Amino acid sequence: MKLSMVRDILGASVLAGETMLESEIKSACGSDLMSDVLAFVKEQGVLLTGLCNPQVVRTAEMMDIICVVFVRGKTPDERIIALARESGIAVMACPLTLYEACGRLYSAGLGRA
Amino acid sequence: MEPIVLRYTVDGDNFVSAGEASTDMKRSLKRLGADAELIRRAAICMYEGEINMVIHGGGGEAVVTFDGSALDILLVDHGKGIPNIEDAMREGFSTATQEVRDIGFGAGMGLPNMKRYADELILESEVGVGTTVKMRLVG
Ligand SMILES: Nc1ncnc2c1ncn2[C@@H]1O[C@H](COP(=O)(O)OP(=O)(O)OP(=O)(O)O)[C@@H](O)[C@H]1O
Ligand SMILES: [Mg+2]
Numbered sequence: 198m199k200l201s202m203v204r205d206i207l208g209a210s211v212l213a214g215e216t217m218l219e220s221e222i223k224s225a226c227g228s229d230l231m232s233d234v235l236a237f238v239k240e241q242g243v244l245l246t247g248l249c250n251p252q253v254v255r256t257a258e259m260m261d262i263i264c265v266v267f268v269r270g271k272t273p274d275e276r277i278i279a280l281a282r283e284s285g286i287a288v289m290a291c292p293l294t295l296y297e298a299c300g301r302l303y304s305a306g307l308g309r310a
Numbered sequence: 311m312e313p314i315v316l317r318y319t320v321d322g323d324n325f326v327s328a329g330e331a332s333t334d335m336k337r338s339l340k341r342l343g344a345d346a347e348l349i350r351r352a353a354i355c356m357y358e359g360e361i362n363m364v365i366h367g368g369g370g371e372a373v374v375t376f377d378g379s380a381l382d383i384l385l386v387d388h389g390k391g392i393p394n395i396e397d398a399m400r401e402g403f404s405t406a407t408q409e410v411r412d413i414g415f416g417a418g419m420g421l422p423n424m425k426r427y428a429d430e431l432i433l434e435s436e437v438g439v440g441t442t443v444k445m446r447l448v449g
Binding site: 235 | 325328329330332333336350353354357358361413414415416417418420422423
């Protein structure tokens with residue numbers, strides 16, 4: 198699935214990585230716990246989270262995640278967006294809950310074997 | 311190749327900068343053309359260790375040595391130390407504060423994760439003196 202499709206399905210706004218919308222991702226993960234992302238994530242291209250701090254972007258970079266979606270209407274500050282740009286990570290924000298955002302992407306076929 | 315040494319000071323009072331050393335290490339290894347799987351494992355080990363230094367160890371020093379195939383990570387802090395290493399290594403064991411949990415850490419997964427991804431993990435700690443973590447990863 199292309200990142201542009203992720204944006205459309207979630208009705209998200211793109212805050213960083215506008216030029217990355219053609220990038221393809223195969224799977225996604227949703228968590229508010231970075232400990233779990235570090236321990237359980239493998240080759241997921243997108244991280245959906247309600248947590249809003251710079252460590253979300255750093256965790257994403259460590260895990261080769263190319264896009265972070267902030268859910269529940271969380272708006273990352275300039276510092277977080279600047280860090281994402283520097284790391285080559287796309288940032289989106291949407292008002293949905295984590296549950297609904299993940300559910301929509303899953304229903305659309307993302308990450309289903 | 312001539313071994314490359316990367317040195318970092320990890321600020322224990324600044325959660326915002328936590329992870330800077332790991333980010334720089336990962337980018338440096340990429341630039342050096344290190345094996346992708348080695349980079350992935352090293353990034354996780356270093357980041358978990360760096361976050362621990364910040365949230366538990368009060369900051370310290372990190373030294374990464376890479377000789378083209380093997381990678382050594384040395385993390386030294388002078389924080390409160392670990393009273394019982396066996397407990398600390400257990401999945402789910404954490405003494406993290408609510409504040410740390412609120413920023414997405416403190417699940418007690420870090421040390422077990424480092425053990426999983428490093429070929430060798432040596433943890434030495436003395437209460438009131440500090441903690442030294444040595445990890446070796448072979449590409
Ligand atoms: N550098 C350190 N200095 C002092 N105590 C430490 C240090 N590193 C780890 N610990 C102790 O070991 C425990 C387990 O560490 P571990 O990294 O596994 O989990 P955590 O940091 O609490 O949570 P997570 O890593 O999932 O965010 C910590 O809660 C802390 O009590
Ligand atoms: Mg930890």
